[in-house]
Amino acid sequence: MKLFDPYFCFYLLSWIFIKLTRIYSVEIDYLNHYLTDIFAVPAMTHLGSYIISKMKYDNQIYIYPTSYLIITALVLSILFEVIMPKISPKYTGDYIDVVCYFFGVIIYQFFHKKSILKDFHSSNHKNHYQAKTSK
Template sequence: MKKKIPYWFWVGIASWVLIILLRRNDIYIPVINDHFTDFITIPMYCCLIEYIMNSLPGCHWKPDLKFVLTSVLYLSFLFEVLCPKLSEKFTGDVWDVLAYLAGGLIYYIFQVRRFQAEK
């Protein structure tokens, strides 16, 4: 049986699409535009990597805390340090890093820890 991508991943994609449409229509909701997208980035990233890994034959992988924290560091460096140096469209913000971290920890607690408890 092929593993399906969780419904909340699709909720995240729908949220991003909605936010992009709002931005294109010059509708700006500060918390949503500034931090919500960062908050859902790590859970969606981890879910996508988990889906790809588990699509391989014989592989049953779940991200651990080290993977989640490394993902937070990687994406924080990429989007909050490197990208602002390359483009004016990006801004480096400590609050965004905290949103990545909060999203990652919530993903870990509710997805990974819950999975381990069910075993």
Template structure:
């Protein structure tokens, strides 16, 4: 569960919540709506995938995604939101700036968020992955 308590994951979810609220209240916040949500899309979606793998498949808090898996997520999200959805609905528009932001978000996820969850012992020391595999 600690994967979903990452401060960056929570920040991305809060940004999404603020954007949804401003849309409902019809208060446009273009920069937040257009750029920050696209930056956080890959880190938030990929964190959920990482959590699912840690809890249900790999069953280890020390599991991290490979660079290839993160690249796949960036390509998948780009193709879905900038390729397929604009073809299926007039609500969505394709934008190459969004693809760039998905790439930056993927790099941010890989370098900053994609870390093993280290358990803290009662003595205050962190356990290494070899000492306690779930």
């Protein structure tokens, strides 16, 4: 499992892009408000899976169960859309952000996770084939 796979790189580049647009006061309506929320769950999930794969499973692939992703989206929703707006004026509760967190779960499940598993299976098949042909 690679940390900087194409999906994770896209999440990071999107986050940097949005941060730069905010620093330079460039307003891109929906993109500026929701892109980071959409990619929050997939980025955190990938990073967590990578760390667990390296530390606990000796570089073997680890993929969070779907229920963990749903719990992550739920916790983010409660924390950033309910609790933080009550604590700090910097935060505003927005139900569309909640939808974005759960949409991020869908993106991870149907695109990123499938890509990780496909890469894992193809590399295992390749290694198995190489091992067989080198004997």
